[in-house]
Amino acid sequence: MKFQATPLPGVLEVLAEPAVDMRGRFLRSWCEAEFAAAGIDFRPVQASISENRARHTLRGMHWQAAPAAERKLVRCLRGAAFDVVIDLRPASPTYRRWYGITLSAAEHNAVFIPQGCAHGFLTLGEACWLEYLIDAPHAPEAARGLRWDDPGISIAWPAAPAVISARDAAWPDHG
Ligand SMILES: Cc1cn([C@H]2C[C@H](O)[C@@H](COP(=O)(O)OP(=O)(O)O[C@H]3O[C@H](C)C(=O)[C@H](O)[C@H]3O)O2)c(=O)[nH]c1=O
Numbered sequence: 478m479k480f481q482a483t484p485l486p487g488v489l490e491v492l493a494e495p496a497v498d499m500r501g502r503f504l505r506s507w508c509e510a511e512f513a514a515a516g517i518d519f520r521p522v523q524a525s526i527s528e529n530r531a532r533h534t535l536r537g538m539h540w541q542a543a544p545a546a547e548r549k550l551v552r553c554l555r556g557a558a559f560d561v562v563i564d565l566r567p568a569s570p571t572y573r574r575w576y577g578i579t580l581s582a583a584e585h586n587a588v589f590i591p592q593g594c595a596h597g598f599l600t601l602g603e604a605c606w607l608e609y610l611i612d613a614p615h616a617p618e619a620a621r622g623l624r625w626d627d628p629g630i631s632i633a634w635p636a637a638p639a640v641i642s643a644r645d646a647a648w649p650d651h652g
Contacts, residue, residue, distance in 0.1 A: 478505055480515045480589075485564045485576045487591040489517075491550065495585065504585055507550060507610055517589065519548055521610035526554065529605045535638035536645060537597015538563060538623050545619035548612045549596065552587035553580040556605035558598040559635050563623070565651070566593035573651065575632050580607070595623060597645075599634055622648035 479492040495504035505511070512519045527536065538561070541547045551560060560580045564571045578588055579601070590596050598607065623630070625638065627650045 478508065478511050480517075483562075483576050483578070485562060485571045485574060485594070486569060488562050488564070488576060488594065489515075489589040490578060491587040491589055493585040493587075502585075506552065506585075506587070506608075519550065519589070519612055521550070521612050522614060523609075523611040525609045525611065527607045527609065529600045529607075529640075530603065531640045532600055532603050532605075533636050533639035534600045534605070535597065535625055535634075535641045537561065538595040538625055538627075538648070539597065540565060540593070540595045540621050541613065541616060542619045542621050543592075545613055545616035546592035548592055549590040550587050550610040551580065551590065551596070551598075552585065552608050553582050554606040554608050555582050556603070557581035557583070557601040558605050558607060559601060560588055560598040561596070561632055561634075562588065562590050563595040563630055563632075564593070565595055569593075573630060575630055577632070582606075597625060599636065599638060601635070623651040624648045627651055
């Protein structure tokens with residue numbers, strides 16, 4: 478796997494290096510040693526799958542408050558999604574900046590999200606599934622969010638959401 482920096486410090490695109498033969502592809506989706514060699518101490522304790530039926534389903538923008546903060550590796554297992562990370566680390570030079578990346582099952586690219594960043598995505602087709610590898614146990618009481626169309630963040634989504642949960646539609650601006 479290859480690790481590519483993004484404009485947000487610590488947010489990385491992780492590119493697969495599939496072994497391709499006449500049967501198909503085999504690719505390493507996570508490797509403690511390869512992450513460590515890239516300077517990333519990432520040991521997941523939870524793997525989750527987000528199955529989304531409709532095109533332009535939006536989930537986000539979420540993060541977990543300390544001490545339940547998470548590092549996440551997110552990839553698309555089916556279809557494609559516009560995936561967005563927002564830097565919410567006050568000491569970061571890119572504080573309150575966002576970065577978007579298209580994740581697809583065809584590319585098998587992934588995005589590594591450090592602690593202190595909000596995450597969300599918009600599906601780009603029907604039947605879009607994403608997999609999360611997370612390095613902290615789920616803590617519902619630590620869930621935090623900001624609205625997907627926060628004017629102070631101004632994410633350039635490819636489309637408005639057609640499907641969004643009431644909770645996600647009701648998050649406040651980040652202020
Ligand atoms: C997030 C999470 C949820 N769950 C259970 C709890 C609920 O019974 C169910 C759905 O949870 P929720 O509605 O919070 O899921 P999303 O709205 O998709 O939230 C996620 O989507 C955004 C885009 C994220 O980046 C986060 O991983 C996460 O906030 O899965 C778990 O068991 N473990 C988990 O880590």
